[in-house]
Amino acid sequence: MATTHGPLSSGDDEVTTPRSRAPATNREPTSQDITTKEGTSSDVIQADGDVDVNYTPPWTEPYVIGIAGPSGSGKTSVASRIIHEINTPWTVLLSLDNFYRPLTPKQLEMAFDNEYDFDNPNAVDLDCCYECVKSLKGGHKTQIPIYSFAKHDREKDRCITIYGANVIIIEGIYALAHEKLRDLMHLKIYVDTDLDVCLARRLNRDIAQRGRDLQGAIQQWTKFVKPNAERYVKPTMSHADLIVPRGSDNVIAIDMLIRHIKKHLALKSEAHLQKIEKLTGKLSFTKENYPNLQILENTHQMRGIYTILLDRETSMDDFIFYFDRVAMTLINKALESCTEYREVVVETPLTAMKSVIPSSKFVAVNIVRSGDCFMHSLRKTLPEVAIGKLLIQSDATTGEPQLHTEALPQSIDDSNAKVLLFDAQIISGAGIIMAIQVLADHGVKPQNIVVITYLGSEVGLSRIMRAFKDVTVVVGMVGYRDNISKEPWFRKRFIDSKYFGT
């Protein structure tokens, strides 16, 4: 089975709890990365404009681990220990059990008589597994088959959909048997347990958990499992980077293994952050430099509301009320900028006249939780719009944004739908860039995406517009680089905290 570790799991809580206790610390990598950028300004200036910059999301470079070893050797427990210890969102465990080949009628008959050799390398469709992992690496939404042991066939109507894997663990006796699959792996592990121990574990499992009888289980072992283990499984050991004797009981080996993986994951997130940093643009915010940036006019009302929202004396009641007001104005501005229209003839009660009506369809996507602050106003403007959700959180220690979960409405498949992407604040831009990438991976064209935000830092906004030139960005107030030391609230997430009171 493939399990996704991350959404709503215990790991999620561990990341969020310290943050909710101290909301002012480490929410985003910003203050630090804004200052480091100042030092390297000269090459950035040259890069701005002429050089094409691209955003590479972390899931196109997942860390792939293969775990092989004979049946009963403890592969699954090793994999569970790794998942538990690295505690990274979107860690995907792919079991090769999912990739058993569908059986021919004749094989099927044998299988029901316990005569079919499931432990033969040909019983597993390793090519299919390779294609799945490759597709995941391409950032695509990928369908993993589900194998039914009752029917000895792939489930016809069901499969597991995985998207955005950060770490992929491939576990199965033949995990290291396929050359191209091996080439995708960063770490190849072989769990080497004495075959007597394997048999003992297998008997336990088969009889206690799978309801087989002792004789059948032993027959299976001597006829298929053991010979195959010696003939086909054991030789794959030579491909392993690391051999773990005695499986997960081997505390020292597991400990070293996990330290190694953690080190590589840290390097990977550092590389991701650096890529985001490289996106920073130095050009000033003019219409010519950033034609798709729309900044709200700084009217008396906007300045007054801004003051109220920043004032620490403002009650929660007032905060919600005034944020809703500015949210409505931002949504109207966004609709103005992206809606397409067609000409129509309208029949008024008196006569007919030429006019226009909107022809665009809309989908809204919230970045949980700060995008939720816009929902009240959105409902009052587009009451029937479908709303998708993305949970992207910054890692408490590194500040790297991580995609935890995505739930997007069906209507997002309509290639002409305009997608309104909400986030109350843009600080480093990392989260929103990741969100746009998620939408792009789901087939949304960048020119159909409108980012709607209230407070945006110049650095964050420039990164979005350089990573995705065709995305429209509507912002209420900009925290300019030169002022940001006097306006520290542009570097702190506070709007959703005050709006929801938590």
Add this chain to the structure above:
Amino acid sequence: MSEYPNVLLLPQTNQLRGLYSIIRSKETHRSDFVFYSDRIIRLLVEKGLDQLPVEEKKIVTPLGVEHDGVEFLGKICGVSIVRAGESMEQGLRDCCRSVRIGKILIQRDEETALPKLFYEKLPDDIADRYVFLLDPMLATGGSAMLATEVLIKRGVKPERIFFLNLLAAPEGIEAYHAKFPQIKIITGGIDPKLDDKKRIYPGLGDFGDRYYCI
């Protein structure tokens, strides 16, 4: 802006024209008529509020940093002309929660065919306030001018009055301007003319009927 010096016309964006297409159409049902009128009213109220002055105010943010902000200056109140004008009260309340709202009832006198004041209920301190006069349609301007006279008699300064409506006719704008040159009209659309029955043409029908009854 517009060609009339006393009119602040909302920018005629495609979005706004789209909203008007819906409320103009005689096919539109009341629930949609109300919903989309309310969206336009909200834009009118925001535009009106933007005309009000602010003054500098120093505040302290939750981070303990001082910030030079601004504060809204002056008290406001809404005055609606019964019944159609009342449809705009909620839009005003959506932006100013506890705003005071006065009412003026004007009806056509059966004998003279001229608008006649039947009832008024206004805040006592209205003379100190900015007033948003609410009436969705400015056709001949007869009742609006009468209502404005009431306000001025109660001591409201003309430059502190803003007349908000959804649709105006040139005849009404000019008549109102001739009488009250200092008062700004804030509107979302100006139609070409009045028809022979003094209705805004092409217009959107009777606003009060469509909002409350049909």
